Amino acid sequence: MSLAALETPCLLLDPTRLQRNLERMSERARSLGVHLRPHLKTAKSCDVARRATADEFGGITVSTLHEAEYFLAGGFVDLLYAVGIVADKLPRAARLVRAGARLTLILDSVEAAREVAAFAATHAVAFAVLIEIDTGEGRSGLLPDAADLVEIGWTLDRPPYCRLDGVMTHAGHSYAARDLATVARIAETERSGAVRAAERLRAAGFRAPVVSIGSTPTALHAAQLEGVTELRAGVYMFGDLFQAQIGSCAVEDLAVSVLATVTGHRRDAGHLLIDAGGLALSKDRSTADAPHDCGFGLLAREDGTPFAHELKVVRVYQEHGLVRAADGDLPFDDLPVGARVRVLPNHVCMTAAMYDRYHLVEGAAIVGEWTRTNGW
Amino acid sequence: MSLAALETPCLLLDPTRLQRNLERMSERARSLGVHLRPHLKTAKSCDVARRATADEFGGITVSTLHEAEYFLAGGFVDLLYAVGIVADKLPRAARLVRAGARLTLILDSVEAAREVAAFAATHAVAFAVLIEIDTGEGRSGLLPDAADLVEIGWTLDRPPYCRLDGVMTHAGHSYAARDLATVARIAETERSGAVRAAERLRAAGFRAPVVSIGSTPTALHAAQLEGVTELRAGVYMFGDLFQAQIGSCAVEDLAVSVLATVTGHRRDAGHLLIDAGGLALSKDRSTADAPHDCGFGLLAREDGTPFAHELKVVRVYQEHGLVRAADGDLPFDDLPVGARVRVLPNHVCMTAAMYDRYHLVEGAAIVGEWTRTNGW
Numbered sequence: 001m002s003l004a005a006l007e008t009p010c011l012l013l014d015p016t017r018l019q020r021n022l023e024r025m026s027e028r029a030r031s032l033g034v035h036l037r038p039h040l041k042t043a044k045s046c047d048v049a050r051r052a053t054a055d056e057f058g059g060i061t062v063s064t065l066h067e068a069e070y071f072l073a074g075g076f077v078d079l080l081y082a083v084g085i086v087a088d089k090l091p092r093a094a095r096l097v098r099a100g101a102r103l104t105l106i107l108d109s110v111e112a113a114r115e116v117a118a119f120a121a122t123h124a125v126a127f128a129v130l131i132e133i134d135t136g137e138g139r140s141g142l143l144p145d146a147a148d149l150v151e152i153g154w155t156l157d158r159p160p161y162c163r164l165d166g167v168m169t170h171a172g173h174s175y176a177a178r179d180l181a182t183v184a185r186i187a188e189t190e191r192s193g194a195v196r197a198a199e200r201l202r203a204a205g206f207r208a209p210v211v212s213i214g215s216t217p218t219a220l221h222a223a224q225l226e227g228v229t230e231l232r233a234g235v236y237m238f239g240d241l242f243q244a245q246i247g248s249c250a251v252e253d254l255a256v257s258v259l260a261t262v263t264g265h266r267r268d269a270g271h272l273l274i275d276a277g278g279l280a281l282s283k284d285r286s287t288a289d290a291p292h293d294c295g296f297g298l299l300a301r302e303d304g305t306p307f308a309h310e311l312k313v314v315r316v317y318q319e320h321g322l323v324r325a326a327d328g329d330l331p332f333d334d335l336p337v338g339a340r341v342r343v344l345p346n347h348v349c350m351t352a353a354m355y356d357r358y359h360l361v362e363g364a365a366i367v368g369e370w371t372r373t374n375g376w
Numbered sequence: 377m378s379l380a381a382l383e384t385p386c387l388l389l390d391p392t393r394l395q396r397n398l399e400r401m402s403e404r405a406r407s408l409g410v411h412l413r414p415h416l417k418t419a420k421s422c423d424v425a426r427r428a429t430a431d432e433f434g435g436i437t438v439s440t441l442h443e444a445e446y447f448l449a450g451g452f453v454d455l456l457y458a459v460g461i462v463a464d465k466l467p468r469a470a471r472l473v474r475a476g477a478r479l480t481l482i483l484d485s486v487e488a489a490r491e492v493a494a495f496a497a498t499h500a501v502a503f504a505v506l507i508e509i510d511t512g513e514g515r516s517g518l519l520p521d522a523a524d525l526v527e528i529g530w531t532l533d534r535p536p537y538c539r540l541d542g543v544m545t546h547a548g549h550s551y552a553a554r555d556l557a558t559v560a561r562i563a564e565t566e567r568s569g570a571v572r573a574a575e576r577l578r579a580a581g582f583r584a585p586v587v588s589i590g591s592t593p594t595a596l597h598a599a600q601l602e603g604v605t606e607l608r609a610g611v612y613m614f615g616d617l618f619q620a621q622i623g624s625c626a627v628e629d630l631a632v633s634v635l636a637t638v639t640g641h642r643r644d645a646g647h648l649l650i651d652a653g654g655l656a657l658s659k660d661r662s663t664a665d666a667p668h669d670c671g672f673g674l675l676a677r678e679d680g681t682p683f684a685h686e687l688k689v690v691r692v693y694q695e696h697g698l699v700r701a702a703d704g705d706l707p708f709d710d711l712p713v714g715a716r717v718r719v720l721p722n723h724v725c726m727t728a729a730m731y732d733r734y735h736l737v738e739g740a741a742i743v744g745e746w747t748r749t750n751g752w
Contacts, residue, residue, distance in 0.1 A: 007441075010752065063695045088383075088637060088714060109640065138645060263462050264484055264488075264516045266514075273515070282658075317515065322515060337488055350654060350659060353655050354750070375730065
């Protein structure tokens with residue numbers, strides 16, 4: 001089947017590039033001596049998850065309980081739900097455990113620890129728990145030296161139900177780094193902060209065997225991960241323009257793109273229109289602060305090869321994308337109304353979230369289809 | 377059922393506010409002497425569409441052929457697909473007509489007109505077509521005085537198959553206006569440009585009975601619509617913070633919000649976290665250029681009442697929203713971990729698109745559920 005048979009906009013996935021990206025991160029984890037627990041918040045697909053865990057221990061990370069349910073139904077049992085748990089979500093989490101999941105929760109307060117421990121004991125359900133540590137991102141988590149850390153341990157650890165397994169952190173601020181030396185420094189702070197927090201717990205008498213860290217940039221550029229047991233990362237599977245800008249991948253590694261159709265020419269105004277707008281591409285503007293602003297995405301030819309000059313989606317409406325040439329004239333004659341193009345995404349986690357499937361593409365041929373899930 | 381029974385994040389819809397917003401626009405259309413053809417790209421719901429068309433002639437506007445299929449299955453027959461048609465989408469459009477739709481397409485080039493006319497005649501399928509006019513938005517369409525206008529008519533009009541019905545335009549640049557006098561001026565340019573284009577077609581011998589215009593701001597603030605036959609608008613049904621900023625509605629009219637849960641406190645950093653992030657709220661930042669920047673959304677209490685001080689989602693991650701007080705301290709004690717809040721959206725078309733249903737809410741009670749569709 002050829003690309004021409006697809007309705008646009010739709011999502012394309014190059015399985016060869018995916019496989020190369022997966023192997024690269026697996027090799028990184030092996031060389032660093034840590035387990036890889038892939039984060040499936042980007043791919044949200046059992047087909048991708050099977051490949052991402054093929055040479056790993058099998059554990060995965062998820063960003064919603066809906067993902068946890070989807071992946072459990074797909075045969076994934078060891079699930080880390082990497083957003084702070086709250087009481088209202090515990091009944092749903094317990095249903096996962098009763099359905100066979102080995103579920104790890106995270107939290108960062110004594111109050112949450114009390115709720116989880118009480119719920120687990122009352123309902124005789126086994127949760128593993130990691131304490132979330134803030135190693136510089138400044139979002140959620142306890143600072144490594146926070147007084148509450150050990151108190152959370154005492155509140156939480158009630159085997160066989162609620163069991164403190166250790167700590168986790170996410171150096172998401174590595175996304176703001178603009179050179180690899182800075183990423184490596186952030187990776188070291190991520191590592192050392194998480195290890196220090198785990199050692200404080202061990203000094204207080206807890207086993208705390210797990211030290212889980214990770215973001216795609218720090219996973220790729222950490223010098224060493226002594227004391228860390230597992231790595232979580234997700235966007236490395238597909239890559240995107242932002243990750244290419246900050247040195248996590250090359251543009252040639254990008255495995256996902258949006259297939260779109262040219263729907264109009266405005267030669268008078270120097271732009272053309274495609275049928276991929278704010279919903280098809282997302283309104284993510286993460287490259288706005290990157291060295292090179294990629295607008296709402298860059299165009300490639302239908303077969304994935306680049307254009308001679310940069311063509312950029314400079315504006316989006318709900319179902320229209322407005323394309324200009326970064327310099328010089330738009331090649332209108334090369335892109336007649338009805339022509340197909342690919343749009344490389346700024347931030348693939350956001351772009352992919354509007355689609356329910358991946359069309360697997362090799363050059364201009366469609367070689368399969370994988371489903372994905374969305375929502376909560 | 378109470379709000380506490382819902383999993384978060386999820387989408388709430390206040391049917392009383394919706395009804396008030398619908399009646400307001402219906403009354404506007406009546407007083408302007410034009411038909412109202414509601415745009416369902418925002419609501420994407422048959423339940424909403426039935427109410428929006430209750431006192432109207434029954435025609436609706438859609439932004440994708442997927443919406444057209446969904447609404448036709450729901451009993452809506454008169455469908456205007458308001459994005460420029462391309463050849464690849466014609467077989468799907470023809471299936472809609474064969475399934476009973478009275479489908480109106482739009483286009484803005486001689487090439488597209490040739491393709492549509494040839495397809496319609498070859499496959500003996502009846503399409504109504506409007507020529508898209510650019511009355512100042514600068515996105516798609518022909519300028520009202522463009523030489524191609526009449527040529528498109530000659531190329532297109534091949535009854536009983538392809539039939540030129542007139543013109544349509546969309547003054548989307550009214551969103552950039554910052555005072556109502558400017559909106560009214562844009563509305564007059566929208567009206568006069570569309571009417572002028574229709575008159576040029578009529579002078580050339582075409583009947584061109586339809587002059588279709590509309591955006592929520594121009595629909596609300598046009599002084600008169602002489603020569604216009606129908607009005608398209610969509611976001612007025614729900615309203616959002618951006619529309620409130622530009623005078624299309626009051627914050628008290630907003631009918632849709634996202635129910636979220638407080639997942640963490642960072643008293644040390646002066647922020648709290650909710651489980652509604654970039655996917656749950658969208659990354660739309662349309663209020664960034666508005667008089668008042670609403671971040672990624674403003675918080676209201678669980679029952680919909682406002683907080684005494686403004687609480688703003690200042691940053692989003694995929695599944696985390698980071699909330700700060702606009703001035704002064706965050707009321708941490710008033711919003712413990714586990715508390716529920718509502719987030720009023722910046723741009724409801726984008727926010728609603730990640731959800732498959734509306735939970736109907738009256739105060740703190742859930743009184744029903746309506747489904748919606750997404751994707752292409």
